[in-house]
Amino acid sequence: MQVDINELEEKAAQARLASKRLSFVPSDVKNEALMAVARALLEKEDFILRNNEKDYKEAEASGMSRAMLDRLMLDSKRIKGISEDVKTVAELPDPVGEIIEERTLPNGLALSKRRVPLGVIGAIYESRPNVTVDISVLCLKAGNSVILRGGKESARSNLALAGTVQEAAYRSGIPAGSVQFIESTDRSLVDRLLKMKDYIDLVIPRGGAALIKFVRDNAAMAVVAGGIGVCHLYVDRTADTRKAAAITYNAKVQRPTVCNALDCVLVHKDIAAGFLPAMAKDLAKAEVELHCDHRSLGILKSVPGLNIRPAVDEDWGKEYLSLVMAVKVVDSLDEALQHIDRFGSGHSEAIASEDENSIQRFLNEVDAACVYANASTRFTDGAQFGMGAEIGISTQKFHARGPMALREITSYKWCIRGNGQVRP
Amino acid sequence: MQVDINELEEKAAQARLASKRLSFVPSDVKNEALMAVARALLEKEDFILRNNEKDYKEAEASGMSRAMLDRLMLDSKRIKGISEDVKTVAELPDPVGEIIEERTLPNGLALSKRRVPLGVIGAIYESRPNVTVDISVLCLKAGNSVILRGGKESARSNLALAGTVQEAAYRSGIPAGSVQFIESTDRSLVDRLLKMKDYIDLVIPRGGAALIKFVRDNAAMAVVAGGIGVCHLYVDRTADTRKAAAITYNAKVQRPTVCNALDCVLVHKDIAAGFLPAMAKDLAKAEVELHCDHRSLGILKSVPGLNIRPAVDEDWGKEYLSLVMAVKVVDSLDEALQHIDRFGSGHSEAIASEDENSIQRFLNEVDAACVYANASTRFTDGAQFGMGAEIGISTQKFHARGPMALREITSYKWCIRGNGQVRP
DSSP: OHHHHHHHHHHHHHHHHHHHHHTTOOHHHHHHHHHHHHHHHHHTHHHHHHHHHHHHHHHHHTTOOHHHHHHHOOOHHHHHHHHHHHHHHHHSOOOTTOEEEEEEOTTSOEEEEEEEEOOEEEEEEOSOTHHHHHHHHHHHHTTOEEEEEOOGGGHHHHHHHHHHHHHHHHHTTOOTTSEEEOOOOOHHHHHHHTTOTTTOSEEEEESOHHHHHHHHHHOSSEEOOBOOOOEEEEEOTTOOHHHHHHHHHHHHHSOTTSTTSEEEEEEEHHHHHHHHHHHHHHHHHTTOEEEEOHHHHHHHTTSTTOEEEEOOGGGTTOOOOSSEEEEEEESSHHHHHHHHHHHOOSSEEEEEOSOHHHHHHHHHHOOSSEEEEEEOGGGOSTTTTTSSOOSEEEOOSSSOOEEEOSGGGEEEEEEEEEEEEOOO | OHHHHHHHHHHHHHHHHHHHHHTTOOHHHHHHHHHHHHHHHHHTHHHHHHHHHHHHHHHHHTTOOHHHHHHHOOOHHHHHHHHHHHHHHHHSOOOTTOEEEEEEOTTSOEEEEEEEEOOEEEEEEOSOTHHHHHHHHHHHHTTOEEEEEOOGGGHHHHHHHHHHHHHHHHHTTOOTTSEEEOOOOOHHHHHHHTTOTTTOSEEEEESOHHHHHHHHHHOSSEEOOBOOOOEEEEEOTTOOHHHHHHHHHHHHHSOTTSTTSEEEEEEEHHHHHHHHHHHHHHHHHTTOEEEEOHHHHHHHTTSTTOEEEEOOGGGTTOOOOSSEEEEEEESSHHHHHHHHHHHOOSSEEEEEOSOHHHHHHHHHHOOSSEEEEEEOGGGOSTTTTTSSOOSEEEOOSSSOOEEEOSGGGEEEEEEEEEEEEOOO
16 A cells, blocks of 8 residues: 555656646647557557456456446447547647737736646546546647546556557657556545645546545545536427427437436426327337326326336436436426526536527526527537537536536636836 | 524525526626715715724734734725725626627537626635725626625724625615625634535635635635745846846835735846846845845845845745845756746746747746736736736636636536537
């Protein structure tokens, strides 16, 4: 343990040191390094897959669920996908050095607000090995060093991927030490890492609610927490029911295990009898289980072939991450807004409506990272938003909110040029 | 105590509740409310000054220093100044609702990134009573509720000022509860306040290093810490010594008790013999005490009339907040950059130079909120930067850096309008 802690300290110190040089590395060097990483991932495919296979077999033997095994698994196609994502990041504009604002004061001082890297980013994540590469290349592109601490289940895969990134990046002019990988999966090292505020500027936890809570409660530095999405769709009295049903189906079924999947549909009472049976029949084809309040249950109980049950208190504000959804009939837009205010997690909320006033009120009054009118909550995603990639989705209001990509892992500084000005 | 804690909880809950309505209050209502506050401050001058006099007399009897007494004291002219500052904030553009970014995706989704209030801001501050008003009106203008916890020394003044703000603002359409003032000066209430992350989005400590450290170490919510400035001026080999001396004098002497005052001059060895005596003679007129490294001491010891002594280790990286300054001769720009990297606090750093390469390197490589070329560090100030006011100066790289005004106490949300789009 003591050896591990000393190693951890040393790695964090190296990351800090490297970050000072990394912040001045020119865009073309960073981009070429990322292209080298993209190539190296393909060249090292056998090595990476061998390590992933060991992780997979061990996880399988330990009784890991199919869904989790699928998240862990790499194959030739997925490696190619990861490599392509690296190229995409290489092609994005470099945020570092961007002039955010410029002005000349009456006294002649020329102010320029310039984008700079944050410094050192710590990433604590679970399971999916591609995160090792995604986060590394986003951090490098934005001029930040990164300290990676992945999950135990994918330890060998992560080590192989991180090693591939390090080797290719350092050979291409990225300062050695910019990418640090913590091999030990001892939990107490995370405790220690979260106290290293002199070395680490920001920690991004990516994983389940327990991990995020642990990091928020224990980190001495800034944390961007997110990834918990209790998402609602309010189907207004004026909704186009065909659109609303299609949005519901997509948001619930297309990928139920992710944070922007739908958890609860709130339906205006005037449209409930017309909308709910059609919606429920669609969802039944995908074997979605509906937890219904008494009014929606009253409407749906006579529809054959549905998997429905009465909702309990715990259903409101629950993130299912599975093919389960809550349903509630509301009297008004106001009741829907109150429900979302009380039970939403500030991630993604949607309204289906053809009434401009209702749409405007919903967009204005819902306090969430992403508020939709007549579209699926599944679009909350950096790549979908045209940001090229994402390092995570923030449900905080501080620093960055919603999908976070390159700009969201930068800071800025004011540069002021004068000619001897002093303050009167 | 239990009564106080219940009251604290209730006030925080009220602030949260009010913030939801405050976030939609139109600009003209907010602006008129601020103008009403500006008028009320003048109308209630007698009441405010009577309360301030009690604070002042008690502080004087307790042996408070002249400088601190001066910070505490209000008079007719200062009240007028505070009132004018409120008008200035009223006239600034409303940040809420600003469209930061807009784009339409290939699938027709219209994205709009809109500025929104942060929610509830906690302000923990010491001594100067004008802070009560400054922070309140900045928070209200940006649509945020505020919870004020001022210092013990100015308790009566703060209460009178906060009451004046509340009365005038609520009468003008600001939701009641938007400005909360914690009367009890029991320290343990601050502990409790710092745990209320469900009610408070951001805490801004304004005061000495001990207060800031306490808040950073104990707050469960986001903190913007700043106000500690260890500021350097590097006088390059190519500096215009006349300008450099004027900048030194201004940055050290004009207001030595504030965070953007100069603490240390680093002088290139080639210019030290020519520059230091002139600089030191100027400073001697203002009775500045110089703590000199051995090389600068060697140059200055033969100059009559100076107040100089050898520097000790503690002089490097020290924020004096008084008429004391450290002086060091360096061999190169690189040595100056290394010194600043090691001992600077990330607040304000300056170079005096006539060489474009040195200036560019300094502006690029120094990692601080504000980096100056040929100007006094005293300009680091929201009003000086043209931001109209400031709620504090951040030395963090997360969320906001440098002077913080209205925009810096906002967040944003993504509004997405579609026509039934679902994710493929």
